Amino acid sequence: VSRVLVTGATGFIGHHLPALLRARGHEVHAVGHEADLLAPGAPQRLVETAGASHLIHLAWHVPPGEFWTSAENVRWVEASLALVRAFAAAGGERAVLAGTCAEYDWSDGVCSEARTPLRPRSLYARAKHAVHLVGEGLAEQAGLSFAWGRIFFVYGPREPDGRLVSSVASALVRGAEAPTSEGLQRRDFLHAGDLAAAFAALLDSPVTGAVNLASGEAVAVGDVVDEVARAAGRPELVRRGALPSRPGDPPLIVADVGRLRDEVGWRPSRSLAEGVAETVAWWRSTTLPAR
């Protein structure tokens, strides 16, 4: 039986993973606290305690807004490399880590693992790409099978408020207005539960290197907002165009999902309408009626 160490296992994406991995026949050692990785010597101790043959490392510092520029990203590079180093030294067999679509040069629109140049600009994207570069190089030396799952635009239950779907859904279920931008830019959205399933499928595949974990479909941000409004039954509360568009925001960011579909053999199980309906239902379940 293989045993999987999962970091970030209580997070927005990671909380789906333990059940998905157990259903695939793995034993799971799940950790969800920053202290498990950021304390001095913690990655080494975690690897010793877990005794795992497989690793899915999702933990990172990602509070909405702040995470693009926070110096905490640098500590997570250090901790992530110490984790991979300890895991390789302990004879780990396979590691899957979480990258980001922000590693790509976005001027192309379509992001392909093989063809799109890499141009990480934000500190977050630089930090993630640094872990990819060094982790992959170390894995080659150590005989560790290493895959790098690039995350695009994720939504779903338990998403921190302040991102697109979470901010609109939380406002509408409270009966509050939801100001949005014009929303013409198109993005590649995936439900967090589907993303976790993609990580599990990638772990069980022999595929190495960078793999886009995404839907492959570009949807206008405004259409996602409409989907949320429909699910919430409150389209009249959406204030389209009340927020400015971000200057320089690329018109299109979508994944080439050829590797994911053809090599990993995975595709999403939820449509956008289904995923959004599930998310709005979750916000309803956690929201008290306005007093």
Next chain:
Amino acid sequence: VSRVLVTGATGFIGHHLPALLRARGHEVHAVGHEADLLAPGAPQRLVETAGASHLIHLAWHVPPGEFWTSAENVRWVEASLALVRAFAAAGGERAVLAGTCAEYDWSDGVCSEARTPLRPRSLYARAKHAVHLVGEGLAEQAGLSFAWGRIFFVYGPREPDGRLVSSVASALVRGAEAPTSEGLQRRDFLHAGDLAAAFAALLDSPVTGAVNLASGEAVAVGDVVDEVARAAGRPELVRRGALPSRPGDPPLIVADVGRLRDEVGWRPSRSLAEGVAETVAWWRSTTLPAR
């Protein structure tokens, strides 16, 4: 008065730096032991002890041959990022770190900071480039002035035996044969003392980002060997072609030194003949006659 923390200050390149920096009017806090950086919490303590406004970080794991692939490179990424993080948090003003020409895609031959694609392949080059990416991103956030000096091919006194100039010079001054490859490939060589002077000049300049620290001149490896043989007076001991060429070794690797010359305002003070003569004299001074 500015105060410079220098790591790797007892090394092949770094041992030249304290005197050069003092001559430029800096106070110097020099450290030369791995334990100063690799022990848990050591970078933070070092920054506190040094109380420096400026940083030149040269320390790394570079034993000949082994360093391209050693997992120790990963520990040096962690330590280097912790050092830059601590230095930025302590209000450091300017940091200069050591990169490598192996960050570049070598298929071009000429390596330009602005134009040559980056394609680090070895674990060493990936590790160095990761520190560049993350260090530069962190510095932007923290308001720290950050420069990245890319090192090409270095020779000089105290070079560890086993590299090109050191292995030929040490053999010839012992009166031993020096087997070499055909040596048609051209490289950009710089004396370690000149390289240290380039680091000092870069520190004192306002230039940020990547800067090639090199001669800008491509010399055939065989011509360097001839220069060593001439300085040692033992050309008959050179066995040109006795070693195989490395498969895939690029025919040309030379720096575009436009930034170094025009923006930093620096050029080497030693010719290759002078630098090699100095190196051979050093090997003579440390070599006992064969018994």
